[in-house]
Amino acid sequence: MNPKKENILKKIYELGFDDIGIASLDDIPDQREELENFLSGGFHGDMIWLEKNKDRRSHPSKIWDDSISVIVVAKNYGPAENPIQNISRKTDANISVYARGDDYHLIIKDKLKEFSTWLKEHFEIDSRYFVDTAPIMEKPVAQIAGLGWQGKHTNLVSQTLGSWFFLGIVLLPIHIEPSKAELNHCGSCTSCIDICPTNAIIAPHKLDARKCISYLTIEYKGHIPRDLRDKIGNRVYGCDDCLAVCPWNKFAQVTNDIHLIGRDELNLPNLGFFLDFDYDDFTTYFMNSPIKRIGKDRFLRNILIASGNSNSKKLVKKIEKHLKNNSPIVRSAAIWAVKKLLSIEKFRTVRDTYIQDEFDPYVLEEWNYSE
Ligand code: B12
Numbered sequence: 001m002n003p004k005k006e007n008i009l010k011k012i013y014e015l016g017f018d019d020i021g022i023a024s025l026d027d028i029p030d031q032r033e034e035l036e037n038f039l040s041g042g043f044h045g046d047m048i049w050l051e052k053n054k055d056r057r058s059h060p061s062k063i064w065d066d067s068i069s070v071i072v073v074a075k076n077y078g079p080a081e082n083p084i085q086n087i088s089r090k091t092d093a094n095i096s097v098y099a100r101g102d103d104y105h106l107i108i109k110d111k112l113k114e115f116s117t118w119l120k121e122h123f124e125i126d127s128r129y130f131v132d133t134a135p136i137m138e139k140p141v142a143q144i145a146g147l148g149w150q151g152k153h154t155n156l157v158s159q160t161l162g163s164w165f166f167l168g169i170v171l172l173p174i175h176i177e178p179s180k181a182e183l184n185h186c187g188s189c190t191s192c193i194d195i196c197p198t199n200a201i202i203a204p205h206k207l208d209a210r211k212c213i214s215y216l217t218i219e220y221k222g223h224i225p226r227d228l229r230d231k232i233g234n235r236v237y238g239c240d241d242c243l244a245v246c247p248w249n250k251f252a253q254v255t256n257d258i259h260l261i262g263r264d265e266l267n268l269p270n271l272g273f274f275l276d277f278d279y280d281d282f283t284t285y286f287m288n289s290p291i292k293r294i295g296k297d298r299f300l301r302n303i304l305i306a307s308g309n310s311n312s313k314k315l316v317k318k319i320e321k322h323l324k325n326n327s328p329i330v331r332s333a334a335i336w337a338v339k340k341l342l343s344i345e346k347f348r349t350v351r352d353t354y355i356q357d358e359f360d361p362y363v364l365e366e367w368n369y370s371e
């Protein structure tokens with residue numbers, strides 16, 4: 001016996017999801033061309049995992065042969081305050097809203113597992129569930145399932161939740177009556193394109209991830225390109241600007257999920273705190289947080305870039321400690337930060353102290369680089 005659609009909806013809301021959409025796989029257009037354009041333009045930067053499964057990624061039917069319908073769930077992580085106000089707090093570490101609570105992958109996966117078990121136990125139906133855990137392009141699928149539309153920043157926007165929600169996917173081997181696909185309601189608004197500090201949204205619906213602060217601070221493992229460092233400001237993990245300015249957020253609601261409400265210790269801590277932080281404790285401190293996955297070197301690199309942008313000379317002594325760090329990405333970010341905060345004479349004195357021990361070609365270049 002197949003479950004009734006209303007039973008599915010009831011169960012999904014009981015599990016604490018905030019919206020649900022359903023689509024038939026036959027109604028989902030193949031995204032091969034859009035994905036190919038993105039990849040051939042190099043817009044994915046170093047995210048080579050987007051290339052690896054590009055054929056499977058182009059349509060969810062390629063993930064599981066038996067699938068007929070897809071359920072897309074939305075989990076609201078709406079903040080209590082508009083995070084756009086945080087970018088002026090230059091001496092504070094501005095962590096994007098989604099990363100202030102627990103890792104959404106864990107939260108959504110647990111709930112979808114429960115849903116999948118319920119389907120099996122009550123209806124003997126197998127299913128497959130994912131939250132960024134399979135090569136599925138979740139946003140175009142979610143739009144056909146009626147959850148929202150892809151805004152000009154490329155993320156899904158909802159008439160009821162605004163910008164602040166995650167997506168999760170369940171594939172099913174049965175037909176369920178589909179929801180109505182959502183239409184685009186951006187109109188002539190270009191707020192997300194205009195606000196982007198790095199001009200990463202190169203045209204409506206087209207993101208050059210290589211310039212996106214979310215990519216640079218989370219996905220990118222190397223030395224952050226010099227021309228983008230100033231523009232990162234105090235954003236140390238992800239970026240919310242294009243979401244935060246969306247006018248549809250007048251309908252957004254504050255999340256009531258205790259796991260997604262920002263932890264106090266991640267709500268704009270002072271940069272000085274993370275400069276003095278005992279990085280041996282990184283994994284413990286960021287337990288269950290998405291920040292854990294970038295590791296301590298990348299996180300400290302980001303803290304140092306933000307410190308360079310802080311205009312706060314008081315941070316120099318704390319930054320100097322990292323000029324001897326084992327990681328070249330940390331050392332070069334520390335050099336950039338002290339150079340930003342000190343006069344050229346004082347910077348030269350620091351350089352003369354440390355440069356003799358340097359062996360890494362990029363870091364040596366960082367010491368000698370002059371604008
Ligand atoms: C890779 C990735 C990133 C990369 C690249 C982002 C990107 N836009 O591709 C980086 C690291 C930059 C990133 C950043 C963020 N991400 Co991200 N990311 C993903 C991931 C894993 C894959 C996205 C993907 O397939 N990209 C490939 C490109 C080609 O696909 P696309 O973005 O859909 O692009 C479409 C448009 O270009 C469109 N298109 C082209 N021309 C036209 C014309 C028109 C008219 C239209 C309508 C469309 C259109 O065609 C493409 C295919 O649909 C998804 C999870 C998943 N599996 O889907 C999460 C996901 C998209 N990310 C998410 C989040 C929350 C974020 C951040 C907000 C995090 C933060 N605060 O820092 C930022 C937002 C930055 C931004 N403006 O996109 C959420 C978004 C939820 C939502 N409401 O949409 C997702 C869905 C994760 C999740 N499960 O919840 N992310």
Ligand code: SF4
Pocket residue numbers: 153195196197198199200201207211212213214238239240241242243
């Ligand atoms: S997340 Fe920030 S940097 Fe990336 S596109 Fe949006 S506004 Fe631009």
